[in-house]
Each structure stands twice: as C-alpha cells, then as structure tokens.
Amino acid sequence: MDVSQYLEIFIDETNEHLQNLSDCIMVLEKEPDNKDTINEIFRAAHSLKGMAGTMGFKRMQHLTHDMENVFQEVRSDKISVNSKMIDLLFECLDALDKYLENVKETSNEGTEDNEAIIKELNDFIAQASGETPAPVSEPAKEEKQPDSSKEEEDREKKFLKVELDEVEKTAIKSAEEAGSKIYGFTVYIHQDCLLKAARAFLVFKAVEEFGEIIIYRPSSRDIEDEKFELDFTFFLASAEDLEKIIPGTLAVSEIDVVLAEEVKSSDFNKKEETAVSAEAAPAPKEQEPAKKAAPAAANAGKKQAANKPVTSRTVRVDIEKLDALMNQVSELIIAKNSLVSISATEGGNFESQLFHEQIEYLERITTSLHESVMKVRMVPIESVVNKFPRMIRDLSRKLNKSMELYMSGEDTELDRTVVDQIGDPLQHLLRNSADHGLESSEIRTQRGKPAKGSIYLNAFQEGNNVIIEVSDDGNGIDTDAVREKAIERGVITSDQADGMSQKEIINLLFMPSFSMAKKITDISGRGVGLDVVRSNIEALGGDVEVSSKLGEGSKFTVRLPLTLAIIQALMVEIRDEKYAIALGSIQNIEDIPVNEIRFVEAKEVIHLRGLVIPIIRLDKILEMEPLEKEPESLTVVVVKKGDNYAGLVVDNLIGQQEIVIKSLGKFIKANKIISGATILGDGEMALILDVNTLF
Amino acid sequence: MENGIEISGKSTKQYIVVKIGSEQYGLDISYIDNIVRMQTITRVPKVQTYFKGIINLRGEVVPVMSIRLKMLLADDQFTDASRIIILKIEEQGTIGIIVDEVKEVVELAMDDIDRPAQKSKLDKNSFIFGVGKHGDELISLFDINAVVDEPDNA
Numbered sequence: 001m002d003v004s005q006y007l008e009i010f011i012d013e014t015n016e017h018l019q020n021l022s023d024c025i026m027v028l029e030k031e032p033d034n035k036d037t038i039n040e041i042f043r044a045a046h047s048l049k050g051m052a053g054t055m056g057f058k059r060m061q062h063l064t065h066d067m068e069n070v071f072q073e074v075r076s077d078k079i080s081v082n083s084k085m086i087d088l089l090f091e092c093l094d095a096l097d098k099y100l101e102n103v104k105e106t107s108n109e110g111t112e113d114n115e116a117i118i119k120e121l122n123d124f125i126a127q128a129s130g131e132t133p134a135p136v137s138e139p140a141k142e143e144k145q146p147d148s149s150k151e152e153e154d155r156e157k158k159f160l161k162v163e164l165d166e167v168e169k170t171a172i173k174s175a176e177e178a179g180s181k182i183y184g185f186t187v188y189i190h191q192d193c194l195l196k197a198a199r200a201f202l203v204f205k206a207v208e209e210f211g212e213i214i215i216y217r218p219s220s221r222d223i224e225d226e227k228f229e230l231d232f233t234f235f236l237a238s239a240e241d242l243e244k245i246i247p248g249t250l251a252v253s254e255i256d257v258v259l260a261e262e263v264k265s266s267d268f269n270k271k272e273e274t275a276v277s278a279e280a281a282p283a284p285k286e287q288e289p290a291k292k293a294a295p296a297a298a299n300a301g302k303k304q305a306a307n308k309p310v311t312s313r314t315v316r317v318d319i320e321k322l323d324a325l326m327n328q329v330s331e332l333i334i335a336k337n338s339l340v341s342i343s344a345t346e347g348g349n350f351e352s353q354l355f356h357e358q359i360e361y362l363e364r365i366t367t368s369l370h371e372s373v374m375k376v377r378m379v380p381i382e383s384v385v386n387k388f389p390r391m392i393r394d395l396s397r398k399l400n401k402s403m404e405l406y407m408s409g410e411d412t413e414l415d416r417t418v419v420d421q422i423g424d425p426l427q428h429l430l431r432n433s434a435d436h437g438l439e440s441s442e443i444r445t446q447r448g449k450p451a452k453g454s455i456y457l458n459a460f461q462e463g464n465n466v467i468i469e470v471s472d473d474g475n476g477i478d479t480d481a482v483r484e485k486a487i488e489r490g491v492i493t494s495d496q497a498d499g500m501s502q503k504e505i506i507n508l509l510f511m512p513s514f515s516m517a518k519k520i521t522d523i524s525g526r527g528v529g530l531d532v533v534r535s536n537i538e539a540l541g542g543d544v545e546v547s548s549k550l551g552e553g554s555k556f557t558v559r560l561p562l563t564l565a566i567i568q569a570l571m572v573e574i575r576d577e578k579y580a581i582a583l584g585s586i587q588n589i590e591d592i593p594v595n596e597i598r599f600v601e602a603k604e605v606i607h608l609r610g611l612v613i614p615i616i617r618l619d620k621i622l623e624m625e626p627l628e629k630e631p632e633s634l635t636v637v638v639v640k641k642g643d644n645y646a647g648l649v650v651d652n653l654i655g656q657q658e659i660v661i662k663s664l665g666k667f668i669k670a671n672k673i674i675s676g677a678t679i680l681g682d683g684e685m686a687l688i689l690d691v692n693t694l695f
Numbered sequence: 696m697e698n699g700i701e702i703s704g705k706s707t708k709q710y711i712v713v714k715i716g717s718e719q720y721g722l723d724i725s726y727i728d729n730i731v732r733m734q735t736i737t738r739v740p741k742v743q744t745y746f747k748g749i750i751n752l753r754g755e756v757v758p759v760m761s762i763r764l765k766m767l768l769a770d771d772q773f774t775d776a777s778r779i780i781i782l783k784i785e786e787q788g789t790i791g792i793i794v795d796e797v798k799e800v801v802e803l804a805m806d807d808i809d810r811p812a813q814k815s816k817l818d819k820n821s822f823i824f825g826v827g828k829h830g831d832e833l834i835s836l837f838d839i840n841a842v843v844d845e846p847d848n849a
Contacts, residue, residue, distance in 0.1 A: 331754060334754060577737075577738065621740075622740040622741075623740045623741060624740075662755070662756040663756070664739065664749060664756060664758060665756065665757070665758050665787070665788045665789070665790065666786075666787045666788055667746070667758045667760070667787060667788070667790045667843065667845070668739060668742050668743070668746050668749070668758045669742060669743055669845065670739055670741065670742050671740070671741035671742070673741070674739060674740070674741070676756075677737070677739075677749055677756045679751050679754060679756070683751055684735070684737075684751075685737040685749060685750075685751050685756070686737075687737070687739060687740075
C-alpha cells in the first residue's frame, strides 16, 4: 500500500500521541494509582502502535507494542508503577521521538532497534508475571476478556426502549402476520470511524439480504446524513434465523458491537403500559449471537470506554497556503488603501455619498477579512510549551535540584510562524532558570525558602503583543558578580562599570559568549545562550527584558508581536519623509511647547503627568538635516515599552492606517530601528519604525 | 533570437549592454527580471552608503543600489535615460541597480570574452569578470554575484 500521502498526517498525529503520552506519564509519576491516566496511556500507545503498523514502521510498532504490554500489566494491577518504570517509559518516548525524527527527515523510521529498551520492558513484564519474557501476550489477552464484557454492559439494547408510533406498530404487526420474525438491532460503530453513514449503509445492505428493514432509529434520512452518535437501531422483518443474519453485519469494518434479538409486536404494547427496563425480557437464546459479536469487537471496544470529548471539526492546511492567502489579503488592503486615498484627495469627482459609503463598507470588509485570516494562522502556544514540564523533570533529575514548573496562559495564541520559532528561546530561558537561577535544595532551606524551587511560565496578551514571562524564585542575578566577570573578560573597563546602572549590567548577560556558569554543563553555560535567545526573539520582531532581585529570583519577559504581516499604525511625517509607528506601542500624543523641555543629565526630557519622559529627536536619529528654526511647540508621540516611556518628536501627524509590513530584503543592512517598509495608498512608500529599539 | 542560440551550438550568452559614465558594461540577461524607468526612491536611513533606498515595484519593495557609488565613482546624475535594472538573485531576492543608460542586447560567445590575465590585478572594488568584444566595441562584463555581494566590513 502506498502510504506516503498519509505521512504528514501520521507525523502530526504521532506528535500528538507522544505529547499526550508524555503528559500522562508525568501525571502517573505523581499519582501512580490514577486508573484513568493508565487507561489513557494504554489507548495512546495502542493508537500509536496501530498507526505505525499501518505505515509499515515495524520497529516503532514493536516498541509501542511492548509499551502497551507493560500498561496492560499495570491496568490489571500485576505491576505497580515505580520511578524506575517511569524513567524507562520516558526512554521509550525519546526512542519513539527519534523514530519520528527519522520519519520526518527520510520518510523512513531508521534502523535503530532499541533492543535494550525493549528488553527492559519485557523484563518488567517478566517480573510481574513470573514467567519468561516470551509469552508476554498471553496474560494480556486474558485481561481483555473481562474488560470487554464490562464494557458490553454500557451498551444497552436500545431497540428495547424504542417508542413506536401507530404506523410502525401496524407495520410490525402486519409483518408478523405475514410469517416473518421481527428482530431488533442496535449497532455500535467504532468511535474513530470517519464514515459512519457508509458503515450503517453496509450494515443495512448486509441484513437486507435476509429481509426488510421496517423501522429506523434515528430515521433513515438522519442515518444517511450522519446525524447520529455512535449507535443506531433498526427493526428487521425476516424469515431467517438471527444466527444467519448477524455474521454479515459483523463483517462490516469499524463496527464495534451488534446487539440483536427477536422482538414481538406484543412486547411494544406491553412496554407502553409498564415501561420496563431494557433488561426486562432478554430471551436467553437470542442473546447468544450478540455475545459472539462482542469478543470480535473487543479490541476496538476498549476505546469506547473513553469519555473523551468529541474532537472539534478541523482541517489541516499547509502553512504555505495560508501564507499565500495572507499575501493576497495584503495586496487587497493595499488596493483598498489606494481607493481610500483617491476618494479622499480627488473629492471633486467623488462627491457622491454612495461612493464614500461603499468605500467605508469595503474598508470594514477588508479589515474583518484580515482579522479572520490572521485568526486562522493563530495557534495556541500550548504546542510549544507542553513539552516543558517533561524537560524540567529531566533537568531536575540531572541537576539534582528539586523544582516544579508552573505554567499559565498556554492557550494564548500567536501567529503560527512565531510559535514555530519561539520554542528554542523559551527552552533556553527555562534551562537558564533551572541551572543558574534556582539554588540547590540545601541552600534554599538555609535561606528559609521552600526546598523545592519554582519556575513559572506565564503567557498573556497585551495589546498587539503577546508577553511570555519566565520567572523563578531562585537567587536572582548577582549584579556584582556579573560586573566582575565582565571586567575580567574585558567586555567593559572598570571605569565603565562604575557608571553602569543595575539594568545595564544585567543587559551584559545578553552579550555574545557571556556565560555566568561556574562550570560548563551540558545544560547551559557554553556561552551560547542569552545572546542567541535575544537574537532569535528579535528576529521575530520581539524583544526580551530581564528584571531581577538578588535573593528573590529573576524574571525574563519576552514580548512578541501578535502577527507579522499587517498592523494598525500611526503615520507621521518628518521633513518630507513618511514613517509608520505601530499603534500598539503608542501611549498618547502631546503638543509640548519648546520652553517646557528640561534637561536631565544633558538629555532632553519632558514632565508629563508626574512622569519624566526622555525626548528622542527622530530627525537626528534618522540622519536628517536639522530644521533651520525650531518651532515653538513640538508634536511628541509618547511610546511605551514595558514600564518605560519615550517621547518621539515628529513634524506632522498624518493619521491612523492599516499597513502591510514588507521586508526590506536581504541586501539592505538597515539599522534595527527600521523594521520594514509599507506601500501607501498612493503608491508612495513609508518606512516602519520599531520604537522598541529606541529604549 | 532564441533559435539563434540553439543553432549556433556554441555556448553563447546574452548580455544587456548598459552605460555607466563613458564605459560600457554587460549584464548577464539571465539575472535580469525587469528594466524600469527612474522613479521616486524612498531613502532608508542608516544603511550602506551605496544604497539609494527602496522603490515600489508593483507592490513589492525592492532595494536600489547605486553601482556608481559601489564602484567608487561619482554619484549618479539622473536623466531621462537613467534606468533601474531589477536583478533577481536566487535566495537573496530582488535588487535594483541604477545605470545611466540601457543600450542593447548582445550575444557573446565564450571565445569573445577575454578574462583578465591575472586575477590579483583586480582590487576588491572591481566587479568585472571579463571583457567582451562585440564588433569593435569592448564591453566590461559584470560578475553579478560580486556586484550584489556585501563585503563583510560593510
């Protein structure tokens, strides 16, 4: 079978299952007796095995099979969960991860057999059952039997409860009179089945060889339209015995259980009067075939017990298609902007009220179209951060420090391209916290802190940005030590060091090749760390800040743009050039008389509602000729980054506009202050200022 | 013209001949995406001196470089004959270079191209890989990658 077309789905789903497994095993480590979790793990391992088998990845299949066996034993209480087993399971996951990596790169699982792990898995089972590892599958199979029969109880014979109207009763009666027997059927479809209606159709086709279906529940129409959950019920009028009919229905794939028995028209009349329960009148003989059906379906039936929510309706779309869509929306917005500017400038020809209304309508549509496309591209950061608890657990072992990761805001959404690239920087920051930030348990207890260190990962949205904070309650950054190290390394001179603020010293940590680790471990401290974090985040149009209090911990704040393509911006004019400033970072706009400008440390500042705000002359920064004569008052755009403010002096305000961010390309080595360009309605271009770089 | 190439059998290449100052230069036609008239160039502050800025080429932002400044010649004088040649370079994308005038397209066989005897004679500001002979005219052929390449110290 050619399965290459399913490869991507396989990779995606395997990822999901592995993540799921990892989460569950983490839970299991804390609550070794949690039956739900054990079942969940079993199911995930089982699905993985099935998928790997379908794709022909034998080694993956083998490994997951043995994992499944171990859980089988756990489920049947033959082995209890211990830390050695958890470690082993994580090893399995890592091995599976490697297979998956290989599959991603080469469409092949590779040749690593992971015999050592498989052997250990089997040893576990051997210990439990007191047998040699070979007949491992035996106890597992035994276990399945009682399990399935238990599930069977959940499955009622719904046909016994069906309420019939007069027409249907007459139909049954007349069929009976014609000499047919009436059989009630309730069919349960496997919960992962995609084409339920098709399965139902095949079941009908199978039974209609023997007779005529007289009643459908839900109606045949609804069954065709798939308007039913996992089961449907029907009544068949047939002259044949039930034993002959049943096998045909079971031959249909993805059918879990078929429950059937003979019913009499009189049963229904009686039921109306007494309203007996389903268990009331099971004719023992007819129940036999149903029992036969059960074992066959037992394997699949295991999944049935999961009280998992029905997955939402989704479509997997190639990110490139979304990029193309986004580009087209961008083009549309540029075209819309030029219509707007035509309607505004050549008012003489476009006086008509209707025209302006239509333009406004168009604006609304393009804006909401853009929002929709943007939302489609947004994914929760969950997919990135949910691997972190596992990582912290491993680090905790490796570093021999006890620590716990608390996460919040995992559902915060970001543009897909940003999410894809935020994993590494965040991982670095967490490792940094675990390795450098947190003290060892002994020191912590000495200092009166809880022995277990805490690391927090907190994500939330703030305006047009998403903030991700990584903090710890460790030792914080020792600025004196950083200062000494910096002088020792020759990064700064001691004279320079004296003049530096705490903040500036902390920022030294972001210098390339600056590591504070006293010894180099494989976790961090190779000097490739925070500088890479910063450059990665800046490449995404974001930035990172640190605040720290010695003895109490430190906090890294990562700020990321919500989207990369289109933003709301304030257009300003400086001399005859136009610039765009992202609206998200603008606090307010002020007219400041020149004589209100004060000087602090030879820098221009203004006093505004209790805040001292430094003034930045954009014309100077953007290498323009100074004005011959300074105007009496300045237009100041106050921008905010975190807790810092700055006032940007511009010549003119043009207005607010939705702009499409275009890159300047790879040739121009622009200063960081220019984050891109945009094309205005009249075809003119404006540069986009990244005010975050001005702080 | 395309037929001509095939029939000749010899490896020939087409070059666009442009004028910069009084000299003629040739650009390998396979790199050329477009030739546009001079248009408003939006200045970008704080970039390499030889970048004049960016232009809007049908909705795309294209950086424009002055080949004169990069070759350490006198700054451009824009006239009616001035053109921006849009080059498409794999991976790095598009870039425009300003020339004084676009003259014609010529076809040069490898035999018609003289490569400089010793490469060492070329200082780092030379972007010529050879001199082509077309009739009795000499055309300096640009090494496009050298033209658009960014020196590390920039």
